[in-house]
Amino acid sequence: xxxxxxxxxxxxxxxxxxxxxxxxxxxxxxxxxxxxxxxxxxxxxxxxxxxxxxxxxxxxxxxxxxxxxxxxxxxxxxxxxxxxxxxxxxxxxxxxxxxxxxxxxxxxxxxxxxxxxxxxxxxxxxxxxxxxxxxxxxxxxxxxxxxxxxxxxxxxxxxxxxxxxxxxxxxxxxxxxxxxxxxxxxxxxxxxxxxxxxxxxxxxxxxxxxxxxxxxxxxxxxxxxxxxxxxxxxxxxxxxxxxxxxxxxxxxxxxxxxxxxxxxxxxxxxxxxxxxxxxxxxxxxxxxxxxxxxxxxxxxxxxxxxxxxxxxxxxxxxxxxxxxxxxxxxxxxxxxxxxxxxxxxxxxxxxxxxxxxxxxxxxxxxxxxxx
Amino acid sequence: xxxxxxxxxxxxxxxxxxxxxxxxxxxxxxxxxxxxxxxxxxxxxxxxxxxxxxxxxxxxxxxxxxxxxxxxxxxxxxxxxxxxxxxxxxxxxxxxxxxxxxxxxxxxxxxxxxxxxxxxxxxxxxxxxxxxxxxxxxxxxxxxxxxxxxxxxxxxxxxxxxxxxxxxxxxxxxxx
Numbered sequence: 304x305x306x307x308x309x310x311x312x313x314x315x316x317x318x319x320x321x322x323x324x325x326x327x328x329x330x331x332x333x334x335x336x337x338x339x340x341x342x343x344x345x346x347x348x349x350x351x352x353x354x355x356x357x358x359x360x361x362x363x364x365x366x367x368x369x370x371x372x373x374x375x376x377x378x379x380x381x382x383x384x385x386x387x388x389x390x391x392x393x394x395x396x397x398x399x400x401x402x403x404x405x406x407x408x409x410x411x412x413x414x415x416x417x418x419x420x421x422x423x424x425x426x427x428x429x430x431x432x433x434x435x436x437x438x439x440x441x442x443x444x445x446x447x448x449x450x451x452x453x454x455x456x457x458x459x460x461x462x463x464x465x466x467x468x469x470x471x472x473x474x475x476x477x478x479x480x481x482x483x484x485x486x487x488x489x490x491x492x493x494x495x496x497x498x499x500x501x502x503x504x505x506x507x508x509x510x511x512x513x514x515x516x517x518x519x520x521x522x523x524x525x526x527x528x529x530x531x532x533x534x535x536x537x538x539x540x541x542x543x544x545x546x547x548x549x550x551x552x553x554x555x556x557x558x559x560x561x562x563x564x565x566x567x568x569x570x571x572x573x574x575x576x577x578x579x580x581x582x583x584x585x586x587x588x589x590x591x592x593x594x595x596x597x598x599x600x601x602x603x604x605x606x607x608x609x610x611x612x613x614x615x616x617x618x619x620x621x622x623x624x625x626x627x628x629x630x631x632x633x634x635x636x637x638x639x640x641x642x643x644x645x646x647x648x649x650x651x652x653x654x655x656x657x658x659x660x661x662x663x664x665x666x667x668x669x670x671x672x673x674x
Numbered sequence: 675x676x677x678x679x680x681x682x683x684x685x686x687x688x689x690x691x692x693x694x695x696x697x698x699x700x701x702x703x704x705x706x707x708x709x710x711x712x713x714x715x716x717x718x719x720x721x722x723x724x725x726x727x728x729x730x731x732x733x734x735x736x737x738x739x740x741x742x743x744x745x746x747x748x749x750x751x752x753x754x755x756x757x758x759x760x761x762x763x764x765x766x767x768x769x770x771x772x773x774x775x776x777x778x779x780x781x782x783x784x785x786x787x788x789x790x791x792x793x794x795x796x797x798x799x800x801x802x803x804x805x806x807x808x809x810x811x812x813x814x815x816x817x818x819x820x821x822x823x824x825x826x827x828x829x830x831x832x833x834x835x836x837x838x839x840x841x842x843x844x845x846x847x848x849x850x
Contacts, residue, residue, distance in 0.1 A: 344821065345823060345824070352833060353832055515730055515768060516729070516794055517795045517796050518730060518732070518794065518795075536771065608764050610732070617732065619732060619733050619764070621735050621762065621764070623737060632735075632737050632738075634735040636732065636733040641796055644795070644796060644798065
């Protein structure tokens with residue numbers, strides 16, 4: 304006699320340590336197996352786009368900081384690139400170098416949080432402390448540059464708010480020298496740890512075709528074996544001047560596009576970011592950082608979609624100007640918003656315990672999803 | 675790799691009437707205006723045609739054109755009547771590395787646009803967001819519900835230019 308069974312619906316979150324913010328997942332379960340995952344978002348919605356319409360263009364910058372609060376520098380970067388294209392502003396070379404240096408430091412800091420919390424999600428607590436120790440040093444560098452540790456309001460349309468501190472280049476070089484061995488330490492401790500590999504390899508496999516159709520970008524797309532990086536494929540700022548590689552997932556420990564690949568992609572990217580920073584610190588020219596900042600920001604009538612490679616993927620700003628001092632419309636294409644959509648697809652057929660591993664490997668920030 | 679003009683000519687030849695004009699005034703990007711009811715067929719063609727291969731939808735964004743007539747409602751608030759709402763589609767081909775922007779405009783009182791969710795899965799949430807913020811109805815979308823606002827939000831669509839902040843939500847005073 305066949306037993307009649309029913310699906311069980313389980314709520315994970317909104318308050319849950321492994322949802323990285325305020326996210327509710329509705330898990331549809333068949334015993335221990337996941338049939339579907341439905342994310343419910345919007346708990347942090349604070350009308351960013353509506354706010355912008357009441358602000359002048361420079362006043363939007365501090366708001367962009369608060370979207371992806373782990374990569375504030377890069378959010379500003381995307382916004383100023385969009386505005387400069389719309390207003391056709393030529394930015395001094397020193398400013399471009401400073402932006403790249405800050406952007407890549409921010410990428411490392413953001414990836415360190417991603418990797419550290421991912422380890423903590425899975426049960427390895429020590430790497431979390433190691434990662435935060437190193438991130439702290441980057442935040443110190445930001446602090447001597449602009450006085451803030453998390454929300455900077457540093458990049459302005461046409462320039463940056465402060466020039467580099469006299470000690471910055473020395474301290475940055477010292478950090479790079481210290482950080483390289485630490486990265487190896489992280490690899491020994493977590494990346495190539497057999498327990499960690501068992502937990503993440505062959506879990507949550509994302510094939511390249513599916514990834515593109517779902518609009519996945521950034522490390523998650525590259526982990527699926529697609530060589531696509533906006534720094535190389537749709538260059539902005541001065542990224543075409545630097546020599547760096549774009550790592551892609553090869554399925555070394557399991558299948559291409561599994562959780563381990565997504566994790567390891569971020570480790571590799573930190574190494575590449577270090578290379579970029581080293582070159583930039585070496586070549587940075589002298590100059591004035593505020594000469595191109597316009598007194599009145601009044602872009603011509605028109606619309607523009609500009610995008611940058613944020614630590615989480617493609618961060619796009621769609622700006623419509625009606626020729627006044629306030630933006631008519633700003634839409635943000637947030638990488639985490641798009642990346643989270645694929646979660647249901649990834650979790651199907653896995654165990655409940657794997658949801659945490661898969662969600663952590665996508666690396667989302669709810670501040671940016673809900674805006 | 676193709677420019678917006680070339681893509682516009684290909685589309686014009688294939689779809690004729692459904693393709694409007696090509697708007698290109700620098701520094702703004704070129705936009706191809708198309709019919710809201712044909713957008714799904716046009717997108718399918720753009721995705722599957724051999725020399726176009728638009729396999730990625732970068733962004734989908736609703737916009738309130740606010741070109742209607744301003745009238746006062748019964749409470750004395752200014753609202754917009756008539757005019758249009760628009761949706762912008764930013765497409766990209768990862769293999770061929772070209773981009774194109776499409777735009778559809780629809781009636782503000784009864785905004786209906788064909789859904790492209792079946793063509794790019796990523797459109798699902800983007801369209802839900804446009805519905806949530808502007809009330810644009812995407813026909814044939816499998817689950818068109820609010821996404822960022824509460825599911826039972828009754829005060830309208832926040833990003834419309836004539837949106838009025840509600841005083842109460844479910845009997846609770848909304849603080850500002």
